[in-house]
Amino acid sequence: MNDDTTRPTAAKEVVSSHSVFGAPCWVSLTSRDLDVAEDFYGAVLGWRLRSAKLGDRFRIAMMGDTPVAGIAAVASMWQMAVAWTPYFAVPSADEAAARAQERGGTAAVGPLSFPPGRAALLADRDGATFGIWEGELFSDWEKWRAAAPAFIRLHTRDAFDAAIFYGEVLDWATERAGCCEVRYEGGEVVLRSQGDIVARIESGALGAAPDPTIRPHWQIHFAVEDVTACVRAAERHGGSVLSKGGDEAVLRDTDGAQFTVTSRKER
Template sequence: MNHDTKLPHGTRNVVSTHSVYGAPCWVSLTSRDLETTQDFYSAVLGWRWRTGKLGDRFRIALADGVPVAGIAAVASMWQMAVAWTPYFAVRSADEAVSRVQERGGTSAVGPISFPPGRAALLADRDGATFGIWEGELVSDWETWRRSTPAFIRLHTRDAFDAAIFYGEVLDWASERPGCCEVHYEGGEVVLRSGGDVVARIVSGALGSAPDPTIRPHWQVHFAVQDVTACARVAEQNGGSVLSKSDDEAVLRDPDGAQFTVTSRRER
């Protein structure tokens, strides 16, 4: 597994994940330069910041006062790639890790304790990196998912095979309370929680290149009011625009992390 992610940080006791399982509950970014990263995302997404509990290299991003993402400037120190990583809420971190390993995935870190919860970094059978979180959430889940993060999308070789893998690991499409529904819509596997889209899985011809944006990976989509303005500001602040339409743009920050901004009306 590639070590291109970090563990959640700065968590606080707000709402138990016992109300939602298998859905994304947090996103985090590894970077090399904390100040540059903060300045970029402040300009592009309007985020403000507070210090995380793990030290000066860690920050919590706030959108209208709501914690929406974590940043860790540890890529160089820990020899990790720069990338965004989603975390999924689970009942038991130990059980989820065992399920991943039994189904051909890998475990890089954990589960380890991050009071008030436990976390692990994992990879699916195709090498796409993701995290799991057992315990209290950083922010109220309903508030978090309706703030800046719109949804996440897995770019992988076989969407149906991936859906089976994640479904078995994360209890998707089960009858257990709080679990997610899985549908096939518009050529994609779509994950819904409470009727809202929280994740998508799409098939494609992907290689095994070192670049995490070319091989199978989870892409984080952030909801914004004006896609064109975000793309313009990204370029003005050292980032780049990889592709753009009226409703969506794939951007790269100055450190190389790729993400997508999506129009709020397209959520």
């Protein structure tokens, strides 16, 4: 899940999932076509793609010299949904996956070894998909957070139940040094790591959603300088705008993956 050019050298400090465990540490897009994804996200978010160690169907999205996301053109081949997925840092992928299954979640893939670490793709009790990562991080966590993702938000039916599930799986709000802090603020469950808001959990809307196809899901919010410019670029490059208000907009890429762009000043 990493490429050779992003490996730290002996002179560089290695940041691992043990240092920011429980917090989002990576995001990945399952797509159908790498060229289409490169054209769309290059125009909307200013990314460029470079090769990844896993093979021809995988790319690393770069913002400047910082790796910010993984893109895998495997949706059709593996019969997977086109979607963005967040990955959470854990000290042990095997233990976290086992805890998720013990609490009613499911394991779709893994844990599997992806040197220099281990990963698994899981789903919570309500079916929201998320990943876990154990090992060396793809780039310095603070640098990664500053480059693109503002935070992630779980849209679910019961925020408190979801917070209990994730808290037990990812060791949130425990006595372990470095764990994430959880608070209820402004009608949402808010997750902080090292003082920064990294995730939010909200409930209520899905229970009465008129569209039965809407399911609990994690939404990735990418920080951008100009929301309006991103909206225009998305429309010009085959995407669509699902909603726009204030300093953020919900977009859908050419393949149908949904994400949000949020003004940096709102972070």
